[in-house]
Amino acid sequence: MSxxxxxxxxxxxxxxxxxxxxxxxxxxxxxxxxxxxxPFLLGPIFAAQGWTTSPFNLYPAKGRYMWRDMEREAAALxxxxxxxxxxxxxxxxxxxxxxxxxxxxxxxxxxxxxxxAEFGEGRDISDPATVREILLHLGLDADRILREAQTDANKxxxxxxxxxxxxxxxxxxxxxxxxxxEMFWGNDRLDRALAWAARxxxxx
Amino acid sequence: MSxxxxxxxxxxxxxxxxxxxxxxxxxxxxxxxxxxxxPFLLGPIFAAQGWTTSPFNLYPAKGRYMWRDMEREAAALxxxxxxxxxxxxxxxxxxxxxxxxxxxxxxxxxxxxxxxAEFGEGRDISDPATVREILLHLGLDADRILREAQTDANKxxxxxxxxxxxxxxxxxxxxxxxxxxEMFWGNDRLDRALAWAARxxxxx
Numbered sequence: 001m002s003x004x005x006x007x008x009x010x011x012x013x014x015x016x017x018x019x020x021x022x023x024x025x026x027x028x029x030x031x032x033x034x035x036x037x038x039p040f041l042l043g044p045i046f047a048a049q050g051w052t053t054s055p056f057n058l059y060p061a062k063g064r065y066m067w068r069d070m071e072r073e074a075a076a077l078x079x080x081x082x083x084x085x086x087x088x089x090x091x092x093x094x095x096x097x098x099x100x101x102x103x104x105x106x107x108x109x110x111x112x113x114x115x116x117a118e119f120g121e122g123r124d125i126s127d128p129a130t131v132r133e134i135l136l137h138l139g140l141d142a143d144r145i146l147r148e149a150q151t152d153a154n155k156x157x158x159x160x161x162x163x164x165x166x167x168x169x170x171x172x173x174x175x176x177x178x179x180x181x182e183m184f185w186g187n188d189r190l191d192r193a194l195a196w197a198a199r200x201x202x203x204x
Numbered sequence: 205m206s207x208x209x210x211x212x213x214x215x216x217x218x219x220x221x222x223x224x225x226x227x228x229x230x231x232x233x234x235x236x237x238x239x240x241x242x243p244f245l246l247g248p249i250f251a252a253q254g255w256t257t258s259p260f261n262l263y264p265a266k267g268r269y270m271w272r273d274m275e276r277e278a279a280a281l282x283x284x285x286x287x288x289x290x291x292x293x294x295x296x297x298x299x300x301x302x303x304x305x306x307x308x309x310x311x312x313x314x315x316x317x318x319x320x321a322e323f324g325e326g327r328d329i330s331d332p333a334t335v336r337e338i339l340l341h342l343g344l345d346a347d348r349i350l351r352e353a354q355t356d357a358n359k360x361x362x363x364x365x366x367x368x369x370x371x372x373x374x375x376x377x378x379x380x381x382x383x384x385x386e387m388f389w390g391n392d393r394l395d396r397a398l399a400w401a402a403r404x405x406x407x408x
Contacts, residue, residue: 061374061375062376064373065373065387065389069389069393072396169268169269171263172266183269184273185269185273186392188390188392
């Protein structure tokens with residue numbers, strides 16, 4: 001019997017998506033849930049509501065708090081936390097590569113390596129050299145993957161995935177969607193989302 | 205020996221403050237923490253960043269999600285959840301009365317009764333008749349309290365408390381501040397705030 005699938009919608013520029021990405025595999029395993037990794041971009045969604053950058057930059061008090069909260073929450077998970085410059089990072093290339101990775105064994109490893117570079121080491125993930133190095137470290141054909149990531153077909157797939165996110169009501173990251181369509185927003189709701197998927201997912 | 209004090213900054217118009225208000229006493233008791241109830245208004249803080257109403261109204265996808273999340277979170281606490289009309293409610297009168305209640309035995313009872321009327325029953329707490337009825341149910345001299353709440357001295361006290369909130373970096377509600385000045389934002393952080401206060405508060 002197949003396990004219920006929880007969709008994990010993440011944005012590489014999102015700080016709290018980092019926390020979820022680093023812990024979701026072990027928590028999903030413990031709950032008996034399969035994870036579908038769904039990269040998307042918040043930029044178009046934010047732009048549609050008039051935001052030109054992250055709300056953590058637009059609202060400085062909220063931004064200062066968020067970085068302090070990230071320090072605490074990362075420490076509680078035993079994770080490093082470092083602010084990349086600039087913040088937010090342009091996550092377009094990383095998202096295109098992650099989309100290519102879908103269903104391949106290297107998908108979660110790649111996603112976590114990008115997050116660790118960005119928010120654990122403060123590196124610039126918009127730089128193709130960073131993404132290339134991560135792919136090489138995973139023993140992959142980095143140049144072929146980077147080429148494929150930039151094809152028109154793959155660019156269109158990412159646009160379609162972003163459209164789907166907006167159409168399904170996603171407004172922030174991370175977001176989790178259960179098999180019966182229940183949405184949970186934020187790293188703080190991962191446990192609830194897994195429990196919901198475990199309780200109702202098997203009925204579908 | 206006195207117990208560490210956690211400041212609980214709440215806004216009567218705030219949905220997640222409702223959840224915190226209803227559970228903070230028993231959780232604080234279990235953690236060995238004293239609660240200082242600090243009513244304030246988010247309106248001036250939101251206005252300063254260009255918001256004319258609640259972000260849950262300004263951003264409809266976020267608003268729809270919040271009400272669904274409130275239903276789930278209230279149910280998990282065994283609490284009713286009903287959206288008042290209009291939302292957000294004007295919380296000025298209730299906040300002035302709550303400020304008068306500070307340190308009196310009826311303070312937590314009054315605060316919880318207002319929240320229950322507003323988000324449990326969907327009633328209009330901006331109506332002085334609602335606040336009066338709540339005070340009468342608590343066996344209090346409602347008319348005297350309502351008169352005192354509207355004195356210039358009490359109005360000035362509430363303004364000063366709102367200024368203090370902004371100066372201390374508060375940007376949303378509920379917010380919790382520990383004896384050593386650590387801030388936690390959101391009902392989801394109440395447990396962390398209590399644990400922090402218990403661990404470090406006694407050192408002060």
